[in-house]
Amino acid sequence: MEPIVIAAELDNGTAHPASLEAVCFARALSRLAPGPLVIIAAGRDVRMAADGLAAATGIDVIAVENEHMAEYTGETWKKTLAASIAPLAPRFVVIPHSARGYDFAPGLAVRLGAGCVTAIEALSEREGVLEFTRLAFGGKALMDIVPPRGRSVLTVQPGAFPAEAPAPAAPGTVTLTRSTAAPERSRPLGRTASGPETASLNEAEVIVAAGRGIGKKENLELIRALAALFPRSALAGSRAVCDAGWLEYARQVGVTGKTVSPRLYIACGISGTAQHLAGMKNSQTIVAINTDAGAPIFNVAHVGVVEDLTRFIPLLIETRGKAVKG
Template identity: 45%
Template sequence: MKPKACIIIEHIEGNIRECAFELASLARMDHLIDRYDWSAAIAGNDIENAAALFAEKTGIHVIALRNDSLERFSGEGYLRAYECAAREVVPEIVFASHTPLGCDIAPALAVKRGMSFVSSVQKIAFSNERIMATRERCNGKIREDIVLPVPTVCTIMPGALPACKHAETSGRVSVRNIDIGKLQSLPGTITHSLTSGAELTNAEVIVSAGRGVGTPQHMEHLRNLASLFPRSAIGGSRAACDMGLVDYGFQIGMTGRSVSPKLYFACGISGSAQHIAGMKNARAIVAINRDKNAPIFQIADVGVVDAIERFVPVFVDLVGDKKDL
């Protein structure tokens, strides 16, 4: 009998998130496709349609874990549901998405099931009969290769894998009405807020701030740089937003916006996977960072090792002079 691999299908109010379809592409990978008996689990209350959609698109057998207390997400409730699935399937490996909801349950599932835990994986490869995962540390400066222990719960970064191609034949759906007891957590509703920052989507040139910008005063240099270009906008990394340099609506990255401008200036941005997920489709990337080891330089077209407050004013003046000629 083949060992089992199980995918956790993340959804918000029954809408399956893109990252769940990315996980399904693992089931099509050479070596992995035949090595495992694949299934996927989705927890919730009204999830039969979502389960059918996932099974149809991916061809994977979906176990729908149904209970009225699972209408809204709580770590406690969804953990109990996935424990039910794990007891039924007894997976050698569980794949979940490395998202706020995925990270809420995956480590706890590993503990409850006595499985190892490997998180924020960027790449999965197969060699010598083993699965090799590559993840990153220290904001992307260091890559870590790990041979996945058995059994393991593994979270995969959104965007790291391609979305699964449409399957030729649909997978089965098995609905389970599960008993999860009484929950202590009382999960509330999901609120969607309209944030600022829509202009980032249409901007041809984006000047983006990171932790390395340092102080709000230095944002002036970024505004001057942006003003050299028509149809430009200013964005920032999570760190820049946390520091109050940029409004959260203008955050670029995994938990923010995804952009694909013609030209992207990464100013004082180290280049964590979190950020790169949101800007890797920029056509040209210019990175300015005083840390020569910053991983942003690995994906940039042009790299300048310098402080923002030193380099940017000199560049802006130079362009101003050229334009005057």
């Protein structure tokens, strides 16, 4: 049987949580398309992370030590992984859909002569045919994709397959190999730290977030006024609002911004792209206000209000004012 290979993402000598989610997906996949699971852990100083993965999952791990993998370049990742994975002749290669994963996965597929399906959120079998489900059209629609008959590289949306808790009885075996693949046409130059103001979003109990649907920058004042109804509240925005320059990037919630889980998240005029939802869907209570009843934000919201927020928010504030006075 052709194996299912999981290419783990490592960070500072430990496995990134998304790697365990990829394992969880691979287990579900192996129930529909049987094949032994193998984890590839490639990086610099990988031994500890490889042992950790073998212990946490009970799956055999091939650790690939490469001194050129201290810093990320797609080139080195593709070279190292292609050389380690090709001899295993897998049916599927599973990779977290992280900033690294979606950077190198398509190129790795080309190197392996494989197909590629990205950002998978669910899997199923229909009349004996395996299908992967992923979002399309900004989350307004779902695609059911049938992978090619041959080899496929798959990336798994973080958060879609929560890692399982129980530890296996026996750890997998770890095989240590080496790679000398080095970047020739790319050079890593380090990393910048995340911006300031992370704390204010992380500490807020209530986050009121604005999306493109607020219409214009001036309407942020409405969002501010709504936030002012709540103690320990903070203002945030979607990617589109930050791109438009209406809010600073430090206030962006989503995959490329902050991940938050306040007691209350009020999404105002946010359609709910996958990238935004990943940053806020674990909030305890989610309220969404949007004119488009079909907006995907309502798929994660607990309370939905289909209204024009330029009229609804003033009304809400006024109603609250009366209640407090009364």
